[in-house]
Amino acid sequence: MKAMRFHEVGGPDVLRLDDVEVPTPGPGQVRIKVAASAFNAADNGMRAGFLPIPVRLPHVPGYDVSGTIDAIGPGVDGLEIGQAVVGFLAMETDGGAAEYVVAPADAVTAAPATVDLVDAAALPSVALTAWQALFDDGGIRSGQRVLIVGAGGAVGGHAVRLARRAGAHVIATASPRSLETVRAAGAHEIVDHTRFALLDVVDEPVDVLVNLAPLEPEDFAALVDLVRDDGVVVSTTAFMATPGDDRRGVDARTVFVRPDTPRLTEIVALVDAGELSVAVDRRIDLVDLPALHAEAMTGRIAGKVVVVP
Ligand SMILES: NC(=O)c1ccc[n+]([C@@H]2O[C@H](COP(=O)([O-])OP(=O)(O)OC[C@H]3O[C@@H](n4cnc5c(N)ncnc54)[C@H](OP(=O)(O)O)[C@@H]3O)[C@@H](O)[C@H]2O)c1
Numbered sequence: 001m002k003a004m005r006f007h008e009v010g011g012p013d014v015l016r017l018d019d020v021e022v023p024t025p026g027p028g029q030v031r032i033k034v035a036a037s038a039f040n041a042a043d044n045g046m047r048a049g050f051l052p053i054p055v056r057l058p059h060v061p062g063y064d065v066s067g068t069i070d071a072i073g074p075g076v077d078g079l080e081i082g083q084a085v086v087g088f089l090a091m092e093t094d095g096g097a098a099e100y101v102v103a104p105a106d107a108v109t110a111a112p113a114t115v116d117l118v119d120a121a122a123l124p125s126v127a128l129t130a131w132q133a134l135f136d137d138g139g140i141r142s143g144q145r146v147l148i149v150g151a152g153g154a155v156g157g158h159a160v161r162l163a164r165r166a167g168a169h170v171i172a173t174a175s176p177r178s179l180e181t182v183r184a185a186g187a188h189e190i191v192d193h194t195r196f197a198l199l200d201v202v203d204e205p206v207d208v209l210v211n212l213a214p215l216e217p218e219d220f221a222a223l224v225d226l227v228r229d230d231g232v233v234v235s236t237t238a239f240m241a242t243p244g245d246d247r248r249g250v251d252a253r254t255v256f257v258r259p260d261t262p263r264l265t266e267i268v269a270l271v272d273a274g275e276l277s278v279a280v281d282r283r284i285d286l287v288d289l290p291a292l293h294a295e296a297m298t299g300r301i302a303g304k305v306v307v308v309p
Contacts, residue, residue: 002309003098004289005058009049012293017286018058023094023102025073030105032085033070036121036283036306037062037096044296046091053091061289062307063089065096065103066111066121076105084111086268088124088259096121097289099309109264112271112278119280122154122304127267127276129236129257130158134166137234137253138208142167145206147226149198150213151187152178154279154304155236159210160185161276171202173213181279202226211235211242224250280304 001022006014025031043061045051066086069079079085087108089095094102111120133155134140146163150156151172163170164186172187175194182190191201193213205228211220214237221243224233230249235242236257244252270276281303284292289307 001099003060005060006047007058012290015290022100025071025102027074029073029102030069031071031102032067034067034096034309035117036066036308038064038121039305055092060094060098062095062097063091064121064124066117084117086111086120109261112268114272115278119278121306122280123278126154127158129155133210133234133255138232140168140208145169146208147206148172149211151182155212157185160187207231209233280306
């Protein structure tokens, strides 16, 4: 089979389309015929060697995956050959930028029935990040006020929808580019961060500040003033420290997304119920993955890109 792999860390040119043997599922594993994998910034960081994740080399990127189960190892219950699944695979193991990938059976769940299987690869890790930021780290409850900075991106769309669904009052930032998607996600108030300073326009404290944007550290620290005493600041931008305020009891939490298949199963149900949506900006061929990594090195990749073998 074809698999995009890197044998050493480095620039995008370390990615090579290799011919490798189709993997065989061991005990507790399934083999997935890949429909697509999703590109994430962390794929770029692992290939470049920026991220402290102990990948085994050679490594196949693409930890978000969708596809069809085509072989089942011993001791697997509850999954069937031919079943459409999605999964968030452990980042250090081989991912889905290949024709087939072997995964622990407990890392996958039934794919959404209402979304094309190729596009479904864009769901797992960003939706889990939003969930974990809001609920596991932010502890958001009904009636609370939450400010989501960077709501116009892939994580933000899920975060706005989930926070609103939980009964929170959602204030979200969006530039004109992402205004309509943030509005459609259901934010109660939207601040165009290219025209207004949040400190000038948010006039009541929030319970939880969720940051998803690459803010300057001093701008991020200033936003802590918007959080009430004993509130929480949560950030997914793990490359910089999350500011809090010990004096006022404002907790600082940095999200490192974790696989959580039971939660992913709930998220899939929310997609099928129309409460979450899967947005894909581009589908690319597996052979074009090095070019996508090169593009990511020069700036932000807007929206989700799925990679089709
Ligand atoms: N720690 C983890 O486990 C984890 C997991 C997943 C993702 N992440 C990280 O979390 C972040 C969000 O992910 P994503 O996929 O949603 O990224 P994304 O699609 O790049 O979205 C980021 C959003 O922030 C907005 N933005 C940029 N500068 C801003 C500013 N100064 N003020 C307010 N908003 C601003 C962007 O522009 P517009 O307003 O123009 O739309 C964009 O919509 C990324 O840094 C990603 O790498 C971390």
